Amino acid sequence: MKSRILHQGAAHGPVLVLTEALSFWGAFDPREGEIIDIHHPQRGAKLKGVILVMPETRGSGTAPGGIAEALRLGTGPAAIILGKGDMNLAIGAEVAQTLYATPCPVLEVDEKTYAVITSAKHITIANDGTITVQALPNR
Amino acid sequence: MKLDARDQARLEGKEGPAIALAMRLVTKAADIMGATSLIDVSFAHLDSCFYAGRAHLDFAKFLQSHKARFAVPTWTNNGVVSLEDPSLRPIGEDTEMVEGARALMEVYADLGCKPVFTCAPYQLPGGPKRGDHIVVGESNAVSYYNAVTAARTNKYGAYLDVACALIGKAPFAGLHTEQGRRGDILFTLENVPDSLKQESIFCHLIGHHVGMLAGRQIPVIEGLSPTTNVDGLKAISAAAASSGGVEHWHGIGITPEAPDLATAFGGKAPKAVYKITRADLRAARNALSAGRDGPLDMVQLGTPHFSPSEFANLLTALAGRRVKVPTQVSTSRFVRDFAQTHIAQLEKLGVSIVTDTCTYYSPRARGVSGRIMTNAAKWAWYAPGMLGVEAVFGSLKECAESAVRGDVWRDKELEL
Numbered sequence: 001m002k003s004r005i006l007h008q009g010a011a012h013g014p015v016l017v018l019t020e021a022l023s024f025w026g027a028f029d030p031r032e033g034e035i036i037d038i039h040h041p042q043r044g045a046k047l048k049g050v051i052l053v054m055p056e057t058r059g060s061g062t063a064p065g066g067i068a069e070a071l072r073l074g075t076g077p078a079a080i081i082l083g084k085g086d087m088n089l090a091i092g093a094e095v096a097q098t099l100y101a102t103p104c105p106v107l108e109v110d111e112k113t114y115a116v117i118t119s120a121k122h123i124t125i126a127n128d129g130t131i132t133v134q135a136l137p138n139r
Numbered sequence: 140m141k142l143d144a145r146d147q148a149r150l151e152g153k154e155g156p157a158i159a160l161a162m163r164l165v166t167k168a169a170d171i172m173g174a175t176s177l178i179d180v181s182f183a184h185l186d187s188c189f190y191a192g193r194a195h196l197d198f199a200k201f202l203q204s205h206k207a208r209f210a211v212p213t214w215t216n217n218g219v220v221s222l223e224d225p226s227l228r229p230i231g232e233d234t235e236m237v238e239g240a241r242a243l244m245e246v247y248a249d250l251g252c253k254p255v256f257t258c259a260p261y262q263l264p265g266g267p268k269r270g271d272h273i274v275v276g277e278s279n280a281v282s283y284y285n286a287v288t289a290a291r292t293n294k295y296g297a298y299l300d301v302a303c304a305l306i307g308k309a310p311f312a313g314l315h316t317e318q319g320r321r322g323d324i325l326f327t328l329e330n331v332p333d334s335l336k337q338e339s340i341f342c343h344l345i346g347h348h349v350g351m352l353a354g355r356q357i358p359v360i361e362g363l364s365p366t367t368n369v370d371g372l373k374a375i376s377a378a379a380a381s382s383g384g385v386e387h388w389h390g391i392g393i394t395p396e397a398p399d400l401a402t403a404f405g406g407k408a409p410k411a412v413y414k415i416t417r418a419d420l421r422a423a424r425n426a427l428s429a430g431r432d433g434p435l436d437m438v439q440l441g442t443p444h445f446s447p448s449e450f451a452n453l454l455t456a457l458a459g460r461r462v463k464v465p466t467q468v469s470t471s472r473f474v475r476d477f478a479q480t481h482i483a484q485l486e487k488l489g490v491s492i493v494t495d496t497c498t499y500y501s502p503r504a505r506g507v508s509g510r511i512m513t514n515a516a517k518w519a520w521y522a523p524g525m526l527g528v529e530a531v532f533g534s535l536k537e538c539a540e541s542a543v544r545g546d547v548w549r550d551k552e553l554e555l
Binding site: 006007025030060061062063064065066068069071072085086087088090091092094095096098099100 | 160163164167168171172186187189191192193194195197198201276277278294295296297298299300
């Protein structure tokens with residue numbers, strides 16, 4: 001599946017789907033890599049090494065610092081896939097890549113692709129933004 | 140994306156790694172926004188000097204180590220700490236954070252910023268003018284500069300603000316374009332009495348209410364008093380930006396881009412029309428007073444930073460009486476020096492002045508908790524969540540009177 005590359009890179013890992021938008025400033029603690037917003041349905045989830053999938057981000061001008069700090073500390077996600085593109089995460093990922101050589105691709109996908117990804121268990125992202133999904137087996 | 144020869148060279152690293160990074164960030168932002176060109180900017184006000192972790196400091200030091208210099212006059216927003224008063228530091232935060240915050244502010248000053256450390260840069264002389272393209276991160280300043288100054292800026296997040304200031308350009312999109320500045324929705328005030336519109340508290344309430352309904356759309360307000368002053372316009376800008384994320388707004392007959400409705404909406408019809416009532420303003424006031432009236436622990440003023448005229452009004456309201464509870468006013472170094480005669484008198488009455496930082500942090504700095512009164516909608520909206528305090532919202536007169544009494548006092552003339 002194709003995606004729009006907001007920040008380029010390759011990654012693979014387990015999928016973590018957030019059902020609501022997350023702000024990387026205030027709602028997320030980069031030291032622990034944990035969602036701390038008491039109102040967020042996935043509060044307590046750890047983002048380390050996951051392919052983070054969420055509909056969109058919640059805006060804060062400080063958010064690029066939150067993602068860059070998590071990538072510096074190694075507590076951040078392996079990649080981020082968004083239903084709606086966001087500037088702040090792409091900027092934060094670019095800065096972290098330059099300063100710390102930590103890759104974290106940020107992609108935007110259309111509705112159809114988003115639906116497929118949210119039911120996946122494991123995802124691989126290629127440098128050209130191609131997403132390969134390992135679907136959950138039927139139960 | 141069209142890049143000129145120099146920008147292409149910058150992207151390829153011909154002007155060093157810091158400028159190459161800045162150019163990557165600017166072009167990345169342009170791509171994401173769908174901009175096909177960059178526009179020259181003449182001024183920047185940075186949010187990146189507000190410490191959000193070690194990465195912020197590493198970024199600034201990376202620029203410093205590669206001898207980056209800003210291409211345009213660049214001013215700084217508040218920091219987390221005060222460089223002027225070491226006692227003003229967030230308690231409960233670790234030493235690394237406090238030291239990092241201080242170091243970050245010093246590095247930006249060294250990079251060639253004008254270290255004004257204020258969230259109300261529009262109160263200082265020498266800033267941008269109507270029609271200027273600028274780069275601003277602080278939400279209330281984005282809203283004020285767009286609406287009141289009629290300069291043009293999007294809301295620039297951390298790192299991108301610095302990158303644009305280093306390059307001297309920004310993606311030509313959003314609020315930089317003519318089309319992106321037109322009003323979306325209309326608010327009318329025919330149901331609000333003129334006497335109420337003269338009160339400073341009215342601007343905070345209207346800003347909060349408008350922001351809640353507007354979200355990130357551009358609201359147009361018809362019926363503001365022609366005598367609404369810059370403090371009132373600051374209040375509307377800040378309150379609407381914090382309750383809703385408003386980055387630009389129009390006041391018919393008040394703000395420069397809105398001489399009339401047709402101009403404000405670019406000839407189009409509003410997507411929605413809201414008639415504001417007293418009940419709306421009452422609801423806004425109740426939403427901002429999460430705490431109940433009663434004995435006070437502190438009074439916090441100056442969000443955004445207090446202006447000279449607000450200091451004069453506070454002095455009048457105190458009428459020579461000492462405050463009973465700690466009363467802090469945050470402002471910029473510039474305004475502190477400009478208003479020094481009034482401030483000296485206020486300090487004799489027990490009022491303390493905070494510079495360089497914002498007072499979301501200073502209550503903790505002084506170990507204060509409990510019930511805190513403010514005249515700022517923005518402070519009342521954010522502080523309960525950020526500081527875990529009980530906020531009580533009131534007019535400047537109500538805050539002053541309450542500070543003297545040590546107990547929340549309500550002005551009968553302001554009943555809604």
